[in-house]
Amino acid sequence: MTMSDVTKENVHSNMVQGSKRKLCWAKRDEYFSCFDEKGSDDLCRKEKDAYVEFCPGSWIKHFNKLRMQEKYKKGIEKLKASGEKIGIDVLTDEALLSSKTNKPLS
Secondary structure: OOHHHOOHHHHHHOOOOHHHHHHHHHHHHHHHHHHHHHOOOHHHHHHHHHHHHHOOHHHHHHHHHHHHHHHHHHHHHHHHHHOOOOOOOOOOOHHHEOOOOOOEOO
């Protein structure tokens, strides 16, 4: 199947078909890889356009949300592994204690 064989309407109405789903996933992966490498939508316009064309909007929203959650999770893990202190430790209750008195903040 080539890109010219598939129209946007066909893709969106037949996403349950495995080949259409796989095409969407491939376009998503190509766009995310390009963005990770180049860091800009402007430099990944072709990949982003294909992603938007071949994936339903609800899927794009879901994929983008998962991507941001994963990046956030990796960032927190990296901070914790480095031992670097941050203003609020979102994974523990340390933010509730004063660093000087070890008493709960009120």
